[in-house]
Amino acid sequence: MTAEYNLTNLVNWQQQAAQYLIKGDYAQAASLYEQAIEAEPEIKSYYWHLGLMLMLQGQEAEAQMTWLLAIAEGEPEQVDQWTGELLEVLQTEAERREELDDYAVAWAIRQHIREINPRDINNLLQIIQLSLSLKTFILEDLTQLGVINLLQSEETKTVDPELLLQVLQNVLSQAPPHQTLVELTAACLPWVKDTDRFVETVARASIEIGHLAKCPTLAAELIELCLRLDDQNLDVLTQLTAFYQNSQQYDKGIETARRCYSMAQELSHKVYASHLLMRGLTGAGGHRQEAVDVFQKHKSLLSALVQERPTHLPQGWNLSLHSSTFFLPYFKDEAKENRLIQNQLAELCQVNTRNYAKEQAERYSKRVLTKSNGHAYTKPLKIGYFSHCLRMHSVGWLARWVFRHHNREQFQVHAYMLNNRQTNDPIQDWYIGQSDKAYQFPPNGLQIAEQIYEDEIDILIDLNSTTLDISCEIMALKPAPVQVTWLGWDASGIPAIDYFIADPYVLPDTAEDYYAEKIWRLPETYIAVDGFEVGIPTLRREHLDIPSDAVVYLSGQRGYKRHPDTARLQMKIIKEVPNSYFLIKGFADEESIKGFFNQIAEEEGVSCDRLRFLPNDPSEVTHRANLGIADVVLDTYPYNGATTTLETLWMCIPLVTRVGEQFAARNSYTMMVNAGITEGIAWTDEEYIEWGVRLGKDEALRQQVSWKLIKSKQTAPLWNGKKFTREMEKAYEQMWAKYVESSNS
Structure with missing residues (x-):
């Protein structure tokens, strides 16, 4: 037309x-x-x-x-x-x-x-x-x-x-x-x-x-x-509680947690509300007696829930239960008892996960049973790492060396990350570039598990444990034939996880008796790094009104780790060392943490003028540089430092740690041994005080320890990421060989 x-x-x-x-x-x-x-x-x-x-x-x-x-x-x-x-x-x-x-x-x-x-x-x-x-x-x-x-x-x-x-x-x-x-x-x-x-x-x-x-x-x-x-929606109130606490609105977080607890009718709801209340009280750092009372009640609630054994919990509440044992090791070093509760609850959560995702779990189990018939192991092995922390986070800083040193002819590396909406995170971008395949997901465990299954991952490494409920959900479904927990926290106790990576020191020999997972001990250390980036220090003694000839002690941990018994030991050290000062920093409610330490100082006869409360540093590199102001770092117990311990040792600063039985109470111990020093390792409260006083009074001893740490950077297992990666790879191959043998038998 x-x-x-x-x-x-x-x-x-x-x-x-x-x-x-x-x-x-x-x-x-x-x-x-x-x-x-x-x-x-x-x-x-x-x-x-x-x-x-x-x-x-x-x-x-x-x-x-x-x-x-x-x-x-x-x-x-x-x-x-x-x-x-x-x-x-x-x-x-x-x-x-x-x-x-x-x-x-x-x-x-x-x-x-x-x-x-x-x-x-x-x-x-x-x-x-x-x-x-x-x-x-x-x-x-x-x-x-x-x-x-x-x-x-x-x-x-x-x-x-x-x-x-x-x-x-x-x-x-x-x-x-x-x-x-x-x-x-x-x-x-x-x-x-x-x-x-x-x-x-x-x-x-x-x-x-x-x-x-x-x-x-x-x-x-x-x-x-x-x-x-x-205004009566318990799901909304529990989420709101966590946001208040994470934004350091501690009073609101504690008040809302109490409201959640009073409203909760189901036992599973009460358990999680109790966990949130304990989280708020310990996070603030100054509500210790109430926190202890809640802790005792919380253990009773957990026991009752395990006995009740509900098997059709809604997905959201089942997810929340995974983290409800998180604070047990912060209160007492009762490794066997804590692990028993952890294992029982994890098994209960796995049952519920496999009920609401039954078809998915059954599909995965059939593949697991038939995958490797007829061959010793695939080359390269497909290793999947899952974490929400492959970014500017402690896990992100520490896991880099395995990614960097992996033998790409023998191992194909997949990274499964939760997308944190941040486009300007250089560490996250680095991980994406270092992976053969990298995914960024919304917080949907079933979707992530399906992708892991579709990718035919041979060995799945969980870097979160119970610090992320979605991670527990994924592992409970078992989308990979061999599943391992490493680095992020202690083992989760989920029956579908085969191995927990440890070393000769971080768990005692008796741990095999009460861990649900098989403990796979690497020959020297369960973690190693090639080093840390360090910035320019912004902290000076004159800014803190501390004499140049004073002995400076430092403890830099968040409120969760501030146990009154350990704080009392620290005050006894300060009291015994003339011209000494104690620097305290870490996420907590400012007034609560000051009240907490000032009260213990007064009870121990230490002037509060000798305490300094520091704000958190603007970046990790500045934080590490500012560690240099300390002559001695005093570790926490029953929950030690982990990344902070590594950073302290890298900065060549003497450290005093109290060793216990549980994983959380032995982190600093294994790191110090693998850095080549034993000075500062205490097996009793008395030894903790003795080492603290001795290192404070003996400048020559401090210099000797610092010199050992300087030399260790060229020789110690803790600072050899490449060698450590070879040990991890050897473990992966042995794990896969065991799986193949069991599948074909």
Whole structure:
């Protein structure tokens, strides 16, 4: 058909124009509408369609002129009618484009709708939705389009609640953490029709913002809004409790945890609420007696839950239980008793996981039974590392050397990471670059497990243990034939995990009797690094009003590790060493931790003037540099330092540690032995005091220890990441050989 075609000879010209539109031949369609206007200029719909065809050809100005000229000649009532007709034409085409996933054209059409009716809130929401699909959305769009103001306006009469919820969900999941997200969510509240879905959407987003993006204050503000709709929602209150605590709003965190505990009816709910209360009290650092009381009650609740043995717990509550034993080793060095509780609870959680993900677990078990028939082991072995900490985090700093030194001819490395929304994390980017395959996931354990299974990972290494509930869920499903826990924490006790990596020192010989996993002891050390990056120190004695000839002790651990018995031993050391000062830093409530130490100092006859409370350093490299202000570092007990111990030894500073029976009480011990020193290793409280006093008074001894640590950097197992990696690889091959042998027998 040509532009000169006689319109009167074509009965179905409108259908033909529609076909041209569908085919994308906008010029031919426009020609038909121009002929129609010439023949019947009073029919306004021809102008609406002609303008649309011009717009689709990129002739924006011509399109707008066509519409304006057609509308301008009418009376006010006609203008309103014609405007409505034009909007209907544009709306119909925009919806057609959206169904075709032609988002760019749909977005352009809706921008014209916006120009005609800038207060059409549903059209503005569609524009946001399309911008999200096109990956062009920025938070400023919400302000520029006036979406939040319109949602808050009393003049806005109708909002599509389903569309609004979809837009909110997509904005919360894709936009960077910002106060605007709270403002948008608050503006949505009056329009909520489905409270459960709204709460679920906001809660899920707050988890990502609070835990993965590390913005707990913003996450707390966000999830607080859910309480306006349902102030008795225990799921919301437990999440809010954690966000308060993580943002160091300790009083709010403790108060909300108490509220959770009082509201909880199910035993599993009580257990988790009790855990949160204990977390808040110990994190603050100054509520020790109440924390001890809660600890005793918490152990009773755990025992009752294990005896009750529920087998159909909802996924969310089952996940929360994995971490509910986390604080047991912080209170008492009762390795056998703590492990028994840990193992029983982990087994219970695995049963529940395999109930709500039954099909997935059964599929994995069938593959595990048949995978390796007929061959000794695959080359290269596929090693999968899962963690939410492969970033600027202690685990991220320490696991680098295994990734760097892996033999890529014999081992293929896969990294499974939770996406923390941070695009400026150089360590996370480094891990991605060092992996043969790297994935960044939302917090969905079932999805991650499926990817591990699809990748046919041979040996899966869990770097989180019970510090991440999703990690426990993944391991319970057993997506890989051989599963191992290493580095991140003590063993989780999950029956589906085959091995726990240790060494000759970090666990006593008797540990095999009470660990659910088989302990795989490497010959020297369970961790080694090639070193640490160190910045420029910002801490000086004169800034702290400490004489240059004073003996400076330092303890840098978060509030969880501040046990009153150990703090009392530390004060006895300070009291015995003249002209000594004690520097204390680590995440905790400032007033609580000061009250905690000042009270013990006064009881032990130590002037509080000899204590200095330091803020946390702005970065890891500065933190390590500032360790150099200390003459002696005093470790915590029953939960030792780990990364902090490694950093202390790397900075060649003498350390005093108290060795116990549990893994958490032997970290510093194994690291010191593997750095080539024994000075400062105490097996009793009395020895802890003796070493602390001796190292404080004997400058020559301190220099001797420092010199040993300096020389150890060239010789000690602790500082040989490459050799350590070879030992890990040897362990992997032996684990795989055992698996193959058992599968073929």
